[in-house]
Structures are given as structure tokens and as C-alpha cells.
Amino acid sequence: xxxxxxxxxxEALGNATRLTIYRTLVRxxxxxxxxxxxxxxxDIAGSTLSHHLKKLIExxxxxxxxxxxTLICRANYTSMNGxxxxxxxxxxxxxxxxxxxxxxxxx
Amino acid sequence: xxxxxxxxxxEALGNATRLTIYRTLVRxxxxxxxxxxxxxxxDIAGSTLSHHLKKLIExxxxxxxxxxxTLICRANYTSMNGxxxxxxxxxxxxxxxxxxxxxxxxx
DNA sequence: ACGGTCTTTCCACGATCGTAGAAATAGGGT
DNA sequence: ACCCTATTTCTACGATCGTGGAAAGACCGT
Numbered sequence: 001x002x003x004x005x006x007x008x009x010x011e012a013l014g015n016a017t018r019l020t021i022y023r024t025l026v027r028x029x030x031x032x033x034x035x036x037x038x039x040x041x042x043d044i045a046g047s048t049l050s051h052h053l054k055k056l057i058e059x060x061x062x063x064x065x066x067x068x069x070t071l072i073c074r075a076n077y078t079s080m081n082g083x084x085x086x087x088x089x090x091x092x093x094x095x096x097x098x099x100x101x102x103x104x105x106x107x
Numbered sequence: 108x109x110x111x112x113x114x115x116x117x118e119a120l121g122n123a124t125r126l127t128i129y130r131t132l133v134r135x136x137x138x139x140x141x142x143x144x145x146x147x148x149x150d151i152a153g154s155t156l157s158h159h160l161k162k163l164i165e166x167x168x169x170x171x172x173x174x175x176x177t178l179i180c181r182a183n184y185t186s187m188n189g190x191x192x193x194x195x196x197x198x199x200x201x202x203x204x205x206x207x208x209x210x211x212x213x214x
Numbered sequence: 215a216c217g218g219t220c221t222t223t224c225c226a227c228g229a230t231c232g233t234a235g236a237a238a239t240a241g242g243g244t
Numbered sequence: 245a246c247c248c249t250a251t252t253t254c255t256a257c258g259a260t261c262g263t264g265g266a267a268a269g270a271c272c273g274t
Binding site for chain 2: 248249250251252253254
Binding site: 010 | 111113114115116117119121122123126127129130187190191195
């Protein structure tokens with residue numbers, strides 16, 4: 001994980017619509033959710049949803065799998081964990097400043 | 108922490124320049140860093156830096172304290188921890204019981 | 215091959231972003 | 245009061261974003 005990638009993933013999540021989409025996917029769990037279902041749930045235009053989904057996929061936070069005519073979307077937990085880890089490192093890092101327990105990623 | 112706030116904080120961090128600024132501040136630790144020092148370190152225009160700093164301050168990720176003519180900036184660890192916690196909840200980062208419904212959705 | 219559904223791509227457009235030079239403001243020392 | 249440094253605000257402008265309607269593409273059943 002480098003700062004560029006982190007920034008891109010954060011940017012992808014840094015939009016209420018996309019964060020909502022992502023959260024919806026997380027809530028859906030391992031089974032994922034077809035694009036159409038997300039659209040119904042969130043009530044946004046298909047083109048808009050597709051556009052946002054594309055962004056989330058580009059930065060690897062979401063993956064898609066085709067099942068016949070429908071596309072199942074799933075949140076990529078591994079990627080999110082990587083991002084959270086990076087943030088935790090950035091937040092507490094090597095400085096002993098952060099008084100919360102958190103991680104001790106500092107080798 | 109609500110989704111709107113989270114999105115705003117994520118958006119603030121979702122820019123390479125701002126993430127770099129934030130990281131620099133984290134690295135600086137409790138003592139913080141004056142605006143001018145950050146500017147020298149990162150080599151960006153003062154107005155640009157001020158603009159980005161403002162954004163980080165607006166979403167509470169950074170705080171400032173005046174010391175005579177210089178403004179000391181500090182990373183707000185508490186806020187970051189809150190954000191990380193939110194993200195962890197959203198994506199089941201602890202992976203303990205990641206595979207289904209759960210969380211505040213019900214209840 | 216045709217019709218039907220699901221999803222993306224194309225196109226457009228106003229809104230916001232990122233950048234930085236120039237001017238203004240804040241604060242303190244002499 | 246004046247000057248000096250530190251920082252912000254003003255202003256501008258090209259770039260990118262967020263949105264959605266319309267058309268195209270993907271895939272299947274018959």
C-alpha cells in the first residue's frame with residue numbers, strides 16, 4: 001500500500017453516494033448484490049450507479065462477477081482492511097504520540 | 108459518526124496532496140508543525156497549502172493553535188480513530204463475524 | 215434470429231476541485 | 245507608527261466530478 005493508492009481508495013469512498021453503495025454491499029455480505037438490486041435499494045439512475053461502481057472497482061474496493069445477465073457486486077474486504085491498516089499506520093505510525101492502543105505496525 | 112461525516116473526512120483524505128500533508132503532521136507528532144514548515148517540506152504554494160489545510164480542519168482531522176505569528180498544525184488522532192472505527196464497522200475489518208447481516212442495521 | 219432484461223457507454227452540463235499569483239490580514243518587534 | 249514575517253483570502257482558470265437521459269452492448273430463452 002502506497003500513498004497514491006490509499007488516496008485513490010479514500011477518494012473513491014469520499015463521496016456519500018459511493019460510500020452508501022459500498023456500505024450496502026458490505027451489508028449484503030458474501031452473497032453480494034446485483035447492480036439492479038442496488039439501484040432499487042438506493043433509487044439512483046442506472047448510469048449514475050454504474051459510474052460509481054466503476055470507480056469502486058477501479059480501486060479494488062468492489063468486485064463483480066457475472067451470473068447470466070446480472071452482475072453480482074461484492075465488497076472487497078481484503079482491500080478495505082489494507083486501507084484501514086494503512087490509515088492506522090499513518091495515524092499512529094512510529095510516533096508514540098497516539099495514546100490509543102491500536103496497532104503497532106512499526107516493525 | 109454518521110455516513111455524511113465519514114464521507115467528508117474520507118474525501119478530505121482522498122487527495123494525494125492532502126493525505127501527504129496529514130501524514131506529515133502525524134509524523135511530526137504531538138509538537139505539530141507550523142504552516143511554513145509544512146510548506147518548505149512539501150514545496151507547495153502557500154495559498155494551496157492553506158486551502159488544503161482548511162479542508163482538513165473543517166472535517167476535524169487537523170487542528171491549529173496560534174503561537175505568536177506562526178500557526179501550529181496538529182493531526183487530530185481522535186478523529187482519525189473515529190473514522191477508522193467507522194470504516195472497520197462498515198466493512199467488518201476485524202473479520203471475526205464478517206459473513207452476514209449483523210451490525211446496527213437491525214436492532 | 216428475435217425479443218426481453220440487465221448493465222454499460224456516450225453525451226451533456228452545471229458544480230466543485232486543485233492550483234497558484236497577488237493582495238490583504240494577523241501578530242509582534244523596534 | 246512602521247516594518248517584517250507568517251498566513252489567509254481573493255481571484256482566476258483549466259480539470260475533474262456527479263448526475264442522468266438516451267443509445268448501445270451483453271446475455272439468455274424461445
